Amino acid sequence: MSNTTDRDPLAAGLHPQTLAVREAMPASQYGENSEALFLTSCYRQPDSETCAARFAATQPGYTYTRTSNPTVESFERRLAALEGSEAAIGTSSGMAAILMLCLALLKAGDHVVCSRSVFGSTIGLLGKEFAKFGVETTFVAQTDLQAWRAAIRPEATRLLFAETPTNPLTEVCDIRALADLARNAHAQLVVDNTFCTPVLQRPLELGADMVMHSGTKFLDGQGRVLAGAVCCTAQLVREQFMPMVRTAGMALSPFNAWVVLKGMETLALRVKAQSEQALQLASWLQQHPAVSSLHYPGLPSHPQHQLAMRQQSGAGGSVLAFTVKGHTPEELRRNAFHVIDSTRLLTIAANLGDTKTIITHPASTSHGRLSEEVRQAAGITQGLIRIAVGLEHLDDIKADLLRGLDTLK
Ligand SMILES: Cc1ncc(COP(=O)(O)O)c(C=O)c1O
Missing domain, CATH: 3.40.640.10 (Type I PLP-dependent aspartate aminotransferase-like (Major domain))
Incomplete structure (x- = not known):
């Protein structure tokens, strides 16, 4: 037939x-x-x-x-x-x-x-x-x-x-x-x-x-x-x-x-929805006292915000990174691990672009094999955490992050 x-x-x-x-x-x-x-x-x-x-x-x-x-x-x-x-x-x-x-x-x-x-x-x-x-x-x-x-x-x-x-x-x-x-x-x-x-x-x-x-x-x-x-x-x-x-x-x-x-x-639907969630999460994270710096092109505070808005159809994308407070590399790493390990919902992994939100410690994963010198030159500190925002409800993502952010010593 x-x-x-x-x-x-x-x-x-x-x-x-x-x-x-x-x-x-x-x-x-x-x-x-x-x-x-x-x-x-x-x-x-x-x-x-x-x-x-x-x-x-x-x-x-x-x-x-x-x-x-x-x-x-x-x-x-x-x-x-x-x-x-x-x-x-x-x-x-x-x-x-x-x-x-x-x-x-x-x-x-x-x-x-x-x-x-x-x-x-x-x-x-x-x-x-x-x-x-x-x-x-x-x-x-x-x-x-x-x-x-x-x-x-x-x-x-x-x-x-x-x-x-x-x-x-x-x-x-x-x-x-x-x-x-x-x-x-x-x-x-x-x-x-x-x-x-x-x-x-x-x-x-x-x-x-x-x-x-x-x-x-x-x-x-x-x-x-x-x-x-x-x-x-x-x-x-x-x-x-x-x-x-x-x-x-x-x-x-x-x-x-x-x-x-x-x-x-479903690419366009996902990318737009995840990007909108990321913008809201980034604005919220930026206010948290345990966050010392935040990287997200959708925020006016990003050094290339204007360029990103021109080049990226007015959206920041769905990946953001932030640094937890701390002084020495050891303390920064301990604090980053605390925030990551306090999550119950987010996936601890090194992927991105998934409908499931992924939390990553770049210095020990995606950039772990680089020499300390190259990693420093690339700005990947031990306190840096990357979040690839997915499609879960934003309040649930925030609550998951707060568990660690609010209990940092
Ligand atoms: C920006 C970028 N380019 C290339 C790659 C490599 O892709 P793959 O893991 O499919 O080999 C990755 C993987 O994370 C990536 O994030």
Whole structure:
């Protein structure tokens, strides 16, 4: 039995809200309304000639899931539609996306300029792993445009890598200004858009060349699977990234692609609701006597508040960080652990972008493997706590935090 109900391809000019629900590969002959999960590692070939032609890519058709898979393609099409890119390529995790991008675009002797406040593993990958192969990275202060400019080496700099807002300090860099710097230096700007997602921020519209994602976070949105992606031109995907994924194997699993594909259908609702909760929580936390500093771009007290409001559709996002009171590193760590361990509802973990609120001690988790010197330079003190706000009732989140904040010695 078959159902040939698929209608014409989607019309041009549909709104992101519609594309988040509808953009995908055409339905199969069964006419399924929810996109199908093609959980297969290889594909049956009708005969040897066709098989040879498909492997040689002289004829279209699926061969092996490390090369292509319809569910992964649905995920890629939907994300590209939301970011406004020609194409996207899925990878097994966010870190795999950065690995793929760097392996494909860099060679020994090349140079990268990267914010020193990006996700800890990104610093490790560029600063340690790629250094072994002769790719040098200069880490600069996230918001110091002059430092970015000065770090560029005219003959060698190929990539500028930025993440905004940063994790966990929520520092915001000016994407448009960095894109101008990159263009003048004949380099390319990559923006990690994991925190804002295309719902709040579309870096390609601001001049970035590529956008990368940890789909593990908001795109999935319910903390289930690892996924990653890079959004860019179709030519880059076809000529650089696809061959790298096929060769090096950081392919996205069809199951994970399907989970994230369905997660993206509610992305805008979740991101907006969580961002609104975060703003209220940040305003409230700022008043608490046990909180010595608070980082949230949605508050006027944030140093880049104006820029964030311009660049992030007027919203601060759903991640905030605060420092508990204390003097020595030992006292700060003890106090931070007290607040975290006094919670009963919040999840103690190192993820974000989940519907469940997550509380994290960055200095001992996401940034735990960095040397004390690098961690200090990135501003990650022992008293810092990050909260990735979810969808629980705000009063319950506050009550959970108060248990520790009100009992600090
Ligand atoms: C901003 C950012 N980029 C990249 C990553 C890496 O993503 P993944 O854990 O999917 O490899 C993370 C993970 O926390 C992140 O927060």
